[in-house]
Amino acid sequence: MKILYYHSLLQLKYPFAISKFARTSTPVTLVEIHYEGLIGYGEACLVPYLGENHQSATCFLNQLDLSKFHFPFDFEYISYYLETVAPGNCAIKAAIDIALHDLLGKILNKPCYQLLGINPVDMPITSYTIGIDTPEIVREKAQNCGDFQVLKVKLGTKYDKTIIQAIREVSQLPLYVDANEGWKDKNYALEMIVWLREQGVVLIEQPMPKDMVDENAWLTEQSPLPTIGDEAVQRIADVGKAEGVYSGINVKLMKSTGIYEALEMIKEARRLQMSVLIGCMSETSCAALAGATLAPLCDWADLDGPFLISNNPFQTPQLLNGKYMLPAEPGLGLVKI
Ligand code: MG
Numbered sequence: 418m419k420i421l422y423y424h425s426l427l428q429l430k431y432p433f434a435i436s437k438f439a440r441t442s443t444p445v446t447l448v449e450i451h452y453e454g455l456i457g458y459g460e461a462c463l464v465p466y467l468g469e470n471h472q473s474a475t476c477f478l479n480q481l482d483l484s485k486f487h488f489p490f491d492f493e494y495i496s497y498y499l500e501t502v503a504p505g506n507c508a509i510k511a512a513i514d515i516a517l518h519d520l521l522g523k524i525l526n527k528p529c530y531q532l533l534g535i536n537p538v539d540m541p542i543t544s545y546t547i548g549i550d551t552p553e554i555v556r557e558k559a560q561n562c563g564d565f566q567v568l569k570v571k572l573g574t575k576y577d578k579t580i581i582q583a584i585r586e587v588s589q590l591p592l593y594v595d596a597n598e599g600w601k602d603k604n605y606a607l608e609m610i611v612w613l614r615e616q617g618v619v620l621i622e623q624p625m626p627k628d629m630v631d632e633n634a635w636l637t638e639q640s641p642l643p644t645i646g647d648e649a650v651q652r653i654a655d656v657g658k659a660e661g662v663y664s665g666i667n668v669k670l671m672k673s674t675g676i677y678e679a680l681e682m683i684k685e686a687r688r689l690q691m692s693v694l695i696g697c698m699s700e701t702s703c704a705a706l707a708g709a710t711l712a713p714l715c716d717w718a719d720l721d722g723p724f725l726i727s728n729n730p731f732q733t734p735q736l737l738n739g740k741y742m743l744p745a746e747p748g749l750g751l752v753k754i
Pocket of ligand 1: 595597622623647648667
């Protein structure tokens, strides 16, 4: 078994702004695990605010002992082993996990969703993200959302209502809202949520800072819309802490260290009767299709990463009526271009 990797910068079609930062590109590390003529593809999306970068990814990969990855893959053990290499480094761990799932599918000649016993018929629609921008750009993006049937709007600014009104001038699609911790007062947050519900918003992601636990819990109790913890929920240990604080959790493979732990998080959320949104970063088709494999287990999906970048090294995933069509090919069904 051999690992190859290369670093790249994904260029965003539009500069991406949320309530905390803006950027025009995202560093990724793409991983290939070669085994008996087959290649498993994996991806680490190294969003700057989570603390990983090309250097940390290289350092982690150089410490790997490949003899730990023998077929048949024991993902519980592999997850444990990756933790022993170094703490943190969630995205590059996800790249290994995704590549091994893709490879396993190719070895067994089955698509990943079949390996995991997931029925693609239950696929939810996926949202198209509109970052914080001028009303003109917001309108333009809302009008040019292709096959998407729901928009995800980034808020947490002083002009949130202006952004929503700009969208409503051109689109009547349902909306998800992500405040990215931008609202700092619980009464203001509740007022906004009540107003947003009247505008056709169906869920609210991370309304207030994750450290405001009591305030988020109060808001969830009062809120007419489900609240979803994202920044507050990174890994499996965070799911139980989110119970009673949010209605649901946002699972992302780059936070969960990949498919194996994401699946554990979804199961734990269901045990606690919480809802689940599966999200993504500015990713290529590789990590997005890995996320889409789990999407049929979730209530909502936000997997638009490959549609927001201009230099995807893989074929763009196919959507039908706003839903991912999971490829029937072995593994993740990725095609390099
Ligand atoms: Mg979010």
